[in-house]
Amino acid sequence: xxxxxxxxxxxxxxxxxxxxxxxxxxxxxxxxxxxxxxxxxxxxxxxxxxxxxxxxxxxxxxxxxxxxxxxxxxxxxxxxxxxxxxxxxxxxxxxxxxxxxxxxxxxxxxxxxxxxxxxxxxxxxxxxxxxxxxx
Numbered sequence: 001x002x003x004x005x006x007x008x009x010x011x012x013x014x015x016x017x018x019x020x021x022x023x024x025x026x027x028x029x030x031x032x033x034x035x036x037x038x039x040x041x042x043x044x045x046x047x048x049x050x051x052x053x054x055x056x057x058x059x060x061x062x063x064x065x066x067x068x069x070x071x072x073x074x075x076x077x078x079x080x081x082x083x084x085x086x087x088x089x090x091x092x093x094x095x096x097x098x099x100x101x102x103x104x105x106x107x108x109x110x111x112x113x114x115x116x117x118x119x120x121x122x123x124x125x126x127x128x129x130x131x132x133x134x135x
Contacts, residue, residue: 066116
């Protein structure tokens, strides 16, 4: 297992996710901009995690999607704790507890891991079965 690669992919997904969240937050679509940005992030996360899993599994095929999803989520949540909360949440009256205790965070975290698991079942596991059958 290439842990550093999984964490690096998680960092890239986090960078793109925070960028998307910030951009969607600024769009004048809904009155509740925070809800708007969370809905946008929930729509952006699946393709980002799918792409991240695709990049990770180019050479590495032996790690279950659940493990990859957790590692990518760990990288993302760590960066949230180090950067997102102090720079984007606390200045506007939020806190670590409000960020990490919100249902929004946990639904997106669940989505994060679920997409990595789905990628593994759809793309990686069938390849492993073909390889085993050829032996």
